[in-house]
Amino acid sequence: MELRSSRPRTTIVTLSQQAGVSASTVSRALKGDPRISLSVRERIARLAVDAGYMPNALARTLSSGRSGLLGLVLGPSSNPFYAMLLEEVVAQSAERGLRFLILHAGSGPIEDRTTEALLQYQMDGCLITSADMSSRAAEICAANGVPVVMINRVPRLHASSVSCDNAEGGASIAQHLLESGHRRAAVIHTGGASSNGIDRERGFIERFVTAGGCITSTFDGRSVYEGGHAAGYEIAAMAPERRPDCVFAVSDVIAMGVVDALRKAGLTVPTDISVAGFDSIPEAARAAYDITSFEQPIVAMVRRGLDLLVDRIAEPALPDEAIILRGRLIPRGSTRRG
Amino acid sequence: MELRSSRPRTTIVTLSQQAGVSASTVSRALKGDPRISLSVRERIARLAVDAGYMPNALARTLSSGRSGLLGLVLGPSSNPFYAMLLEEVVAQSAERGLRFLILHAGSGPIEDRTTEALLQYQMDGCLITSADMSSRAAEICAANGVPVVMINRVPRLHASSVSCDNAEGGASIAQHLLESGHRRAAVIHTGGASSNGIDRERGFIERFVTAGGCITSTFDGRSVYEGGHAAGYEIAAMAPERRPDCVFAVSDVIAMGVVDALRKAGLTVPTDISVAGFDSIPEAARAAYDITSFEQPIVAMVRRGLDLLVDRIAEPALPDEAIILRGRLIPRGSTRRG
DNA sequence: AAAAACTGCGCAATCGTTTGCGCAATTTGT
DNA sequence: ACAAATTGCGCAAACGATTGCGCAGTTTTT
16 A cells, blocks of 8 residues: 555655765765766766656755746737737747746736745746736735846836837837828727836837827727727728727737727728837738737747846846847838828 | 855744644644644744745655646637636636746747757646647656646547537537528638547538538638638638538638628628638637637636646546537627628 | 865754643542 | 543654755965
């Protein structure tokens, strides 16, 4: 009646017995401490491989004080942008040997039990990728000296961040629309207080108005397809002479809703009205939508985000840092005029 | 020059000193051991709350042998179905106080470093939600006695599983198409060896053919939009008299590709040809697509999956279990005839 | 040739929690 | 009033790895 796992794990003690040395020697040998002779180091290394030895990360944490665990807060993955971000984070963290514990995903509020995990598992740091998440998790981290890095969101609180140049992105879209002959724009924002959405909208409006365009109306797209859809219907219902000749939605999911609504209402994109989005998610790039957008450099954003996090963990005294990466305008069919 | 965190963590020892009892008493009191008098238990409980005490989960693991950590392998979240699954898993695990460490996400191969984490962090169990992931992670778990539960995938290897009745789902779609007057169907499968796709296809074909329909052709949709799109083009290019009157795609993402391609090629859905999918993801339900589908009971699937995992962890000797939940046909516009 | 420096390794404490065992003090049984 | 059972708690040994310190034995310096 064995309740214990049949094959007892190989530990550092097992190895030390096999090698006829002390446990400390094994520990040092395994991490290549030069104080241990080369021959012993090699012998132990071979033994470790043969036995399939895996250090117990939890035990290591106890003495070293570092868990090697990072927390991840993910935005609503109904927005493919966050799904992309997730995959990129997972891929890059696998390369670096970083481990992410999921603290939260989605748009709901963060549960208490979740934030407890942050402390119970002694996470070394936390990555927050949500645009408008209540900064609850960030507060807890701050209160406990856990480094926080935000991707796609500029923190009010102290924390480092990586985002793309949202204002410049909005301006690029404005520029593009102006150059292709548009003069009357509707803007669909997110309603929320997300710095992202606000910056995009601000950047767009500033450039568009400065260069002689005018903003005919603004709508709340609530960051979701349905929000864009509703706004699209309203726009389609406007009298042709009052209707804008282009729409800028602060994210692609919203823009997709807009396009579908406009078409449903009998308008043709871009002949009757142009639509531009933001993020450049694959779905918006599909032939059926072909929406002009502003691409966020996701790979680079994640890379710099992890850099920041790793640096901060190694050197907690480092000052907060806000990295802004340049994105790229991707002109597509939805704004092609004449 | 304090390198240590400014406010040293409250541990069980801190509490024991404040309470004037031993550490073991605190430990037992905190988990409500009746051997400790009620008064002491209450006093310690109060002290713990005041001090904001959080047990160190890592230290607990060391002595108890249980980490409370679960591994998660997620399918490609470019398929919204997996994004939904992710959110549901996260939501339900928060309620239950379960913690998930992300082992993998996406369709790429599983990295070695990832599987190492499984052992290093002594995970108690593992949840695999990928339809066609190389069962590498499952093997490692099996080899190390880590319970595995698969959602949306029936394991070859020993492991428990939860899935919806895929064959029955395929049959329902077939029935629905037959009843709405279709007789010639094209099937778009996933090419891969995923049990899901195979069962859906098999269920569909069996029922459709038995009831007098015929299968005109099959295509490989590779589980992605683009695969469906390519197949859609091929179908549209067929001579009208040879063309099927309906298409069954084994997942909604594929179906969306089909619909877009058919439309692009000038055909009208469902007038010229009907299209049905599987999964009932929100995107396929949108007015622009309105695709008939078979809904998987995600909430229940995740609930049973976690049940299975928790039970298996508590009682490793439990036999493998395969749970099949009934799904639901959702008729929509894409198959509405005449 | 004696002192100093270095090399290679082990001892033992430590991280925070759990748990088997045992020991007092109190209550119960006779 | 004395033995037995019960109650309430502490001691100390784990769990697996890390690390400061120290101790031999060898090599280099003076």
